[in-house]
Amino acid sequence: MKYFGYKGKILMINLTTKKTSILEITDEFARKYLGGNGFSARLLFDMIDPRIDAFDPTNVISIMTGPFQGTYMPTSGKYHVASKSPLTNGFFDSISGGYMGAEIKYAGYDGILITGRAEKPTYIFIDDDKIEFRSAERLWGRLTSETQEMIKEEIGDPTISVSAIGPAGENLVRYACIITEYRAAGRGGLGAVMGSKRLKAIAVRGSGTNEVADPEGLENWLKWYNEESKKVPGISSVLPTYGTPSLVSSINNIFGAMGTRNHQTEYFEGWEGLCGETLKKKYWDKDTACPACPIACSKIFSVKEGKWKGAISEGPDYETIYSFGSMCGISDVGAVIKADNLCDEYGMDTISCGVTISFLMECYEKGLIDKNFTGGIELKFGNDDAMVDLVEKTAKRIGIGDLIAEGSLRAARIIGKGSERFAIQVKGLEIPGHSARALRGMALGYAVASRGGSHHDPRPTGEYAGASDRKAVEGKAAWVIGTMQFTTIGDSMIICHFLERLLGFTLNPKHAEMINIVTGFNYKFEELVEVAERILDLERAFNVRTGIRRKDDTLPRRFLEEPIPEGPSKGMYTDEQTLNKMLDDFYTLKGWDKRTGIPTKEKLIKIGLEDVAKELEKL
């Protein structure tokens, strides 16, 4: 390859036949799709029959790097996983921290594509160009930390990188995740797809290197980063000191936008027990970071006294404090630390798990389900014993845990009685801790995002910061498109979204500059915008083929009909008419058909996706 940051090779693995092959990546392909998210969007559109069930052996898991992995670029210590999701049935990708990305690059690949289903529990060991299918029978049923340790011991090398699923993935919990160290490719059930393939883990050892096109440019970039980041309190002091729990007090108290008791309100009176200051003072043990990251937002918290004494976790992050804390009406963060660690060890998304438990708590309190249904559990808000117990039961699919493992949308369809209106999800994916009612951009963003209720398609940060008026309707579609272009490019070159505080909340020339330093593409900004649109529209095209249309771009009825009842954002919500207006604006700006929500032929041709347009015409 003439460009830097790439190895020009993707490793293809078929678990059914135990055969491997190499897919060559051309210069043109790299420039057109960039890496990570972009590579996955293109390859999965081409490889997956959209009609299949996510657990079908022909589903594909795409584990990708971008050009930045294994370099010195700050916050590049990440990797990307994508597949057809068992939770949303659509295209789904998740970014995880951990050394896996660098290790794949050093082993000589830009990514790995895995299809088929192993006959027996298996893990794959990739040792540069040597690929081994190894038995995982003694690992099956093991927690994620044990699994990683046992594989490192078996290989006899503690420096290798291992990404593993836990019992939740094996048991096909629809939001099971993939764990590397203690970081997660968290959302959308990618771990369950691995489980359906009887693939317990991937271990990688790479002896190679990665290089950048313009080393001097990178030195200058680092100097700029070091200087400028000092002026951004978020990444120079707040995240390093408190991590994401720092968001609790501002989102709850200043914005009144922290979903509480399944979003019956958005102000949690027990916030003090959950906030960053409390965690730092009473629970903090040490800071940890993803590779190549100077921020170190991740914290190890442990419970020193009281009911949950002895619980320890890397985390919880803000989203987990929301899902297991305020959403379940729990103000003792000890229980949240316990639940967070159980989710890491069993390999489960904390957001979907907590939000689904919170949904069932509301069903129970409203009398839609009773003790017969819950298996004798007094499933009231604030019952932290029940919450922690249910996390474990969910991973093992025991009792009502079997229902929780299906996620809130499927649970609501089984319970019925109008409960779907307060299942806090979009397209099946539970909504995280950034209010769709208090932030107008998130209302539109959640509705249109290809992943559904994800805060990493649109971003809330710019609205919190006031860069976009959080109440405005006019101009919101353009703002949301800008943030989505940023996240998709961030997930393709692969940097952490937290750099938005430094680089800007929407896609901008600074991103092109970074990519050019590493790859030598010499992108003009306009070309990068086109790359972003290409990736976003490919994701949409994937989903269109699974049946997604404008009618699916919506929010839970609760958010469209019930204003926030109290607090600083009292009265705020986005009604259906307002959402429809923003959707019209969004589709118009995107070049998607306003009636159907399908990308138009003209738009697709303009961004170099004529073949995709032809595929969509067949529908």
Add this chain to the structure above:
Amino acid sequence: MSIVISQQKKPFIRFDPQKCSFCKTCELACAKYHYGKYGASISRITIVRRGMKTLKYFICTRCEKKFCINACPKKALSYINGNIVVNEELCDSCGKCVEACPFHGIKLHPETKKPIICDTCNGEFQCIKSCPKNALTLVWLSG
């Protein structure tokens, strides 16, 4: 910072495991300084996270016993001005020094197959300088 290393004193890189965030920036900085590119296999310092809170780190400690020098059948290694220096002409890449080092402070370069050992970056200590958490400090031990 430029340091002349005397025969009497030797540099020792001390690690504070409480401060270390496992980011491995030191590995990247080491590789970059010596080879202009990035890779764990070409870093002379190695960080391994063990469990949730602890780590192990591997780097030449300039130990008393000089296990590597004694293990080399070709007499390719010598101790000069506080560093283990490799004579690449004499070295036949047998790897005996790698096996002999109880501190796992030596690797063979994946391409040249010659030993790579901490050389203080000519007194520039890129690992120490690059650490965003100030987890590494330089101490001088009597040689």
